[in-house]
Amino acid sequence: MGLACAVSAQAEETIRIGIPVGLSGANSVVAPSVVQASELAVDQINAKGGVLGRRLELVIADDGSGAQGAQRAYDSLVFQQKVDAIVAMETSAARNAGLPIVNRGKVPLIYTSFYEGRSCSPWMHINAWVPEQQVAPIVDQFMDEMGAKKFFLIGSDYAFGRGMLEFTREYVESKGGTVVGEEYLPMDGSDWTAIISQMRSASPDALITSTAGGAPNVTLTKQLRATGVDIPYGNYAIDEGTAATMGTDAEGIYIAASYITGIDSAANNAFLEALNAKFGAKAETPSELSVPQYEGILAYAAAVEKAGSTDAEKVVEALGEVTVDGPRGSITMNKQRHSPLTMYLGRVAADGSVEVIKSFPDVDPGEQCPQLAG
Amino acid sequence: MHDISAAITTRFRVAATGCIIGLLVVAVAPWLLDTYLTNILIRTLFLATVVMTVDILWGSVGILTFGQSAFFGIGAYACGLIFTHYGFGPGWALAGLALGIGVGAVVAAATGWLAFFHGSLPLYASIITLALPIVLTQVIFSGGNFTGSSSGLSGFPTYYWDLRIWFWTAGTFLVLTTTAAWLLVRSDFGRVMVAIRENEERCAYLGIPVSRIKIMLMIASAVIASAAGFGYAAFSNVVAPELASFQLGTEFLIWTALGGRGTLLGPIFAALGIDTMSSWLSGTMPFLWKLLIGVVFVAVIVLLPRGFAPLVGGLFRRILPVRTAGAPARVLVPDTRSRLGQGADDQKPPLRIEHLSRRYGSLSVLTDVTMTGRASHLLGIIGPNGAGKTTLMRCISDGSERSGGKVEINGAEIGRGAPQDIVALGVGRSFQNTNLFDTLTVADCLLLARYRIDGARLFRSSVGIALPEPALDILRATGLDQRLADETGNLSHGMKRGLELAMVLATEPSVLLLDEPTAGLTRPERMVIGKVLGRLTRDYGLCIVLIEHDLDFVREISDRVVVLHQGSILMEGTVDEVVSSELVRSVYAGHHVEAAQ
Amino acid sequence: MAILVLDILTTAAILFAVSAGLLIILGVMKLINFAHGAFLTVGGYMAYLNGAAGLSPWLSIPLAAGVGFLGGLVIERVIVRPLYDRPLDAILATWGLGIVIGQLITLGFGRGVQFAPNPISGTTELFGVDYSAYRLAVAVIAVLLVVALSALLKLTRFGLNARAVIMNERLARGLGIDSTRVRALTFGLGAALACAAGALITPLISVDPNMGLPWLVNSFMLVMVAGVSFPSLLVASLILGGAQVVVSTYANPILGGMTIVVAAALVLRISPKGFSRA
Known part of the structure; x- marks a missing residue:
């Protein structure tokens, strides 16, 4: 009996945050950096005395980067571990699989991965970008600064690939440009020969690609370079780490991101320092996927503070109001559960690093969840 | 019961x-x-x-x-x-x-x-x-x-x-x-x-x-x-x-x-x-x-x-020793509606082969084989190893095997039919090797052979297995009727042969193709098989085509003999004509010399 | 048009190179090696390690072949040989082996994408168009491979024995051919070819634990259609690979991705012996 009391007292004391993440499967490449970012956030908050005098505790669960694993992970987090909130950097399939469980278990959820947009739940907030925020910087640069009129779009055949390119097409056409080709390869496809040949015969002024991360993106870039393509090239799927390992093949690629390690702000510098101090040589390079995770936990802590309790409904209400000053700047998830973000346009240099060319403050996510407005 | x-x-x-x-x-x-x-x-x-x-x-x-x-x-x-x-x-x-x-x-x-x-x-x-x-x-x-x-x-x-x-x-x-x-x-x-x-x-x-x-x-x-x-x-x-x-x-x-x-x-x-x-x-x-x-x-x-x-x-x-629900005991009953032998028609030969050939790439295994099998006749096929005997059987019983020529069963061409289609035309075939279905019982095997005619019940087992009289004869003569519940893997070689023949007969063929049905059998066992084959031709009018090495056995039961050599018909005639032929003797002798080298 | 022809030729060459190892194992052992995709992946990682060690990128192909051969011999002895009489179990066991290899690679190198240096980069002018030089090199290598493999089968003692086993294993054993040894060597050779193919295609794609998977089904279908001869595999690669390129170019690359599977299945349904009779 005594033991049981001690345990329940302990549970009363800590606030448990569930982190479903792809330790195995496609996301296992970025998962370590996401876990580190989460641990750093929790450490920093606990070092300042926690939230409402209670310590934060992480519960990490593998979602296998897919729907089935996510169902297990969410079942475990919601019904077995009974976490107070979930902060999730996951694939769209995993998020969609988790949502019904979150709805059933009534747990606040912060989704921290960029995605194709328009995923809505009364329990979910999102602090990463959607197509509306990502597309404009690159297309504007190509059309306004570099005089491109004819675009060719290449993507992997999946929700994000298609969602991004559909939005790009609309945006290009709304600005008076034309899309001379839009082609997709299956998600695990690696032979882009036919598409590249088609693109060459369409002779566009600029190319924008939105493939799945990792192999498809790398193979496409390699094969493009092997055929000598040198028109302006925007890539929605490349991150700094990949660009650095790809060497000269990546040079000249344009990217748009809400986070680049080179952002020169006090918050970012402090974040990078803290990360290195905590993990030393094992520190993973932070990215567009791990930094929102860090900020997502800060946002939850702030919301609990504001709500004065971990009560799910109150926290969800507060999440739309609190502002986090993190490495990416000041972020509030107040636009139909999504966040206006500062976007950076970057270009990969010869040494694989990303130079920031321009920044676009507070880009609006547009109409994402009108039914949840306010 | x-x-x-x-x-x-x-x-x-x-x-x-x-x-x-x-x-x-x-x-x-x-x-x-x-x-x-x-x-x-x-x-x-x-x-x-x-x-x-x-x-x-x-x-x-x-x-x-x-x-x-x-x-x-x-x-x-x-x-x-x-x-x-x-x-x-x-x-x-x-x-x-x-x-x-x-x-x-x-x-x-x-x-x-x-x-x-x-x-x-x-x-x-x-x-x-x-x-x-x-x-x-x-x-x-x-x-x-x-x-x-x-x-x-x-x-x-x-x-x-x-x-x-x-x-x-x-x-x-x-x-x-x-x-x-x-x-x-x-x-x-x-x-x-x-x-x-x-x-x-x-x-x-x-x-x-x-x-x-x-x-x-x-x-x-x-x-x-x-x-x-x-x-x-x-x-x-x-x-x-x-x-x-x-x-x-x-x-x-x-x-x-x-x-x-x-x-x-x-x-x-x-x-x-x-x-x-x-x-x-x-x-x-x-x-x-x-x-x-x-x-x-x-x-x-x-x-x-x-x-x-x-x-x-x-x-x-x-x-926890539990008595498992074993296979149900089954009984053999004579098939009163058996059509065995009723397909025979004296006007049309049950088996007619014209210009049959079989090539594997550039290798010709059978060339221009033309022959006829008559009702109530037992046709022996002899020839040295590699003469194409088994290939001939295969070409009769599987429409996709032959490279050229025509095969007719009871007046119907087999075309490119699969074996089960040709069984439906009236062909029954036994095999050289006796590996049956090792884990099935004797009764199961017989049931299997009756599938085409009697079907199989989906969620239940039937009790009686209806078989044509000659099949029952074989089972009785070999003692298999007492061992219906035994797995076939445990049977003696002779019993396996007997079961195989009974199964083929259970499909009620009018043309029976037998590939060395007595290989490895004892003398008394051969006698039993020989007797049954004799009855099948005499009383049931079946056309039997038999591959056999044992010339004495062939002599005892065959009406006519075809000699295959290097894929074509060397000679056709009565047993005595063939056995006394110089040509045949030289072929066999030549083959033995080759094999000895 | 010139580009289309070059696309078809080089695609066929890649398909041929990727399927050759599968074909020889199927021919001699009557077995489809479901670990083929994993072997391709191993070849890719050999190319990566070779590059990381700073050796010439061309060395990666013989290196991968060597590792594949030795690995193949071990796998044949431990996993495949006990299953000679159970061909479907052999499929499953090699499939399981593929899973194990994939997990080992993931444990060792992580899920991330690795890079192997490219032996030839850039383009070459041919028939009036600039074309990827490495793809052309692969086409040349594939032609050399056809010649070498045919010579191996036609001219060497091993080839003679292997052909005897392909035609009639029982007879071959009767003639004193050690068919167990032939099978072991064949599996080694098949694994070597698969690994070498993995290293060969690496400069065109990227190295990751699943890189072999997308090739798997297409190469299965190609060898089923081709039967057991290398020239007919080349014909199958040209026709079906060509169909894939044409569909991808004129219809849609996603349909193109399914072309080989669907076309091969229909060919086999209509003419079960595939192209091997031609």
Whole structure:
């Protein structure tokens, strides 16, 4: 009996945050950096005395980067571990699989991965970008600064690939440009020969690609370079780490991101320092996927503070109001559960690093969840 | 007769008991489990039902399928698509279920048509089943907003019943389908399934429509898998491409292999155990867990091909000796409606071969063979090894074998027909080697041979096996009628020969092709066979074509003899004409010299 | 048009190189090696390690072949040989082996994408168009491979024995051919070819634990259609690979991805012996 009391007292004391993440499967490449970012956030908050005098505790669960694993992970987090909130950097399939469980278990959820947009739940907030925020910087640069009129779009055949390119097409056409080709390869496809040949015969002024991360993106870039393509090239799927390992093949690629390690702000510098101090040589390079995770936990802590309790409904209400000053700047998830973000346009240099060319403050996510407005 | 009905009711009693115990466990379980385990198990119960169908296909019939997940996915997507895009309610739910089952059945039929045809390799069928989920997943990915592409569909309206109700639904579905499957594999039809797994070719030559049966089973298991997928999606409120992926199909196979293929319950428990365990362990050691499963899987395939079920079963039996519901005793009855020998027609020769040839690439095995087999005649075919005797038999009994020429059975051309079609024309063929169906009993084998004529009961066993009189004669003469319940693997060589002949006769042929039916037999055993063959030609008017090395035996029973040499007919005549021929003697002598070198 | 022709030729060459190892194992052992995709992946990682060690990129192909040969011999002895009489179990066991290899690679190198240096980069002018130089090199290598493999089968003692086993194993054993040894060497050779093909295609794609998977089903279908001769595999690669390129170019690359599977299945349904009779 005594033991049981001690345990329940302990549970009363800590606030448990569930982190479903792809330790195995496609996301296992970025998962370590996401876990580190989460641990750093929790450490920093606990070092300042926690939230409402209670310590934060992480519960990490593998979602296998897919729907089935996510169902297990969410079942475990919601019904077995009974976490107070979930902060999730996951694939769209995993998020969609988790949502019904979150709805059933009534747990606040912060989704921290960029995605194709328009995923809505009364329990979910999102602090990463959607197509509306990502597309404009690159297309504007190509059309306004570099005089491109004819675009060719290449993507992997999946929700994000298609969602991004559909939005790009609309945006290009709304600005008076034309899309001379839009082609997709299956998600695990690696032979882009036919598409590249088609693109060459369409002779566009600029190319924008939105493939799945990792192999498809790398193979496409390699094969493009092997055929000598040198028109302006925007890539929605490349991150700094990949660009650095790809060497000269990546040079000249344009990217748009809400986070680049080179952002020169006090918050970012402090974040990078803290990360290195905590993990030393094992520190993973932070990215567009791990930094929102860090900020997502800060946002939850702030919301609990504001709500004065971990009560799910109150926290969800507060999440739309609190502002986090993190490495990416000041972020509030107040636009139909999504966040206006500062976007950076970057270009990969010869040494694989990303130079920031321009920044676009507070880009609006547009109409994402009108039914949840306010 | 009393014993027999007792055996059959025993089997139904076992099935009913198992079913009731299963239902009781399902009824009680939700009160003993916490929410988390209940949630996990509801999904696993649906998956276990699919694993059960994999076991039917692979364990019982021998179709190694990587693609059962495709049907699961079809059912799941039927639910997700209908509820997301069209409507929600009892009517829509039924429509969705019907759609899932219907599409699943059609896809299964198409896949079966592509994978199973006479002469298709089992490994080819496996490749097709691997391609199916890959193509289907691609279709889902290309579906854009309609299918939700990679993200799947989620949050569609569904029945938010109490967890217990879902558990009961899933559990009852599993228990009922498994009971039906258990009865199916133990029925007469189940014996046919095992026979197909053990020796598909021999089944075809007994006139069993192997490909059609495989396609039917594929459709039936697709229907169950689709229904399970529908339930899974309706419960979990999510569909995603991975539900149709070959990775999931592979997992089904792994669970089946580890649980013990062909045991039905083994794979189900393996599915429940491993899937639940992996919910715990995959979080703590995701990669190691998969590696471990992979290593155990390979080890089990190599070292323990029957999986863990027999081990567990053996242990169980040691602790708690249970009388198993054995195969029912059966009786042989004369077939009163037998048409054996009635196909004979003196006007048309039962077997006519014209200009038959068979080439393998540039190698000619048979050239321009023309011959006629008459009713009530026994035609012996002799010739040295490699003369093409067995190839000739093959060309008569399988339409896809010959390279040129024509074969007519009772006036009908065989065309490119598969063996079972040619059996239907009236050809019966026995084989040189005697490996029958080692794990089947004598009675099962006879039942099998009667499939073409009497069919097989789906969930029950019949008691009497009707056989034509000559088949009964052979069984009595060899003592096989006393050993109906023995497995054929345990029979003596002579008995196997006798059984083989009885089985061929049970198909009621008018043309009988026998390939060395007396090889390895003792003198008295030969006499028995010789006598039966004599009766078959005399009293039943059969046309028998016999390959034989033993010239004395040929002399005793043959009416005419054809000598094959290097793929063409060297000579045809009476036994004495042939034996006294210089030409034939030189051929045989020459051959012996060659062989000696 | 010139580009289309070059696309078809080089695609066929790649398909041929990727499937050759599968074909020889199928021919001699009547077995489809479901670990083929994993072997390709191993070849890719050999190229990566070779590059990381700073050796010439061309060395990666013989290196991968050597590792594949030795690995193949071990795998044949431990996993495949006990399953000679159970061909479907051999499929499953090699499939399981593929899973194990994939997990080992993931444990060792992580899920991330690795890079191998490219032996030839850039483009070459041919028939008036700039075309990827490495793809052209692969086409040349594939032609050399056909010649070398045919010579191996036609001119060497091993080839003679292997052909005897292909035609009639029982007879071959009767003639004193050690068919167990032939099978072991064949599996080694098949694994070597698969690994070498993995290293060969690496400069065109990227190295990751699943890189072999997308090739798997297409190469299965190609060898089923081709039967057991290398020239007919080349014909099958040209026709079906050509169909894939044409469908991808004029219809849609997603349909193109399914072309080989669907076309091959239909060919086999209509004419079960595939192209091997031609």
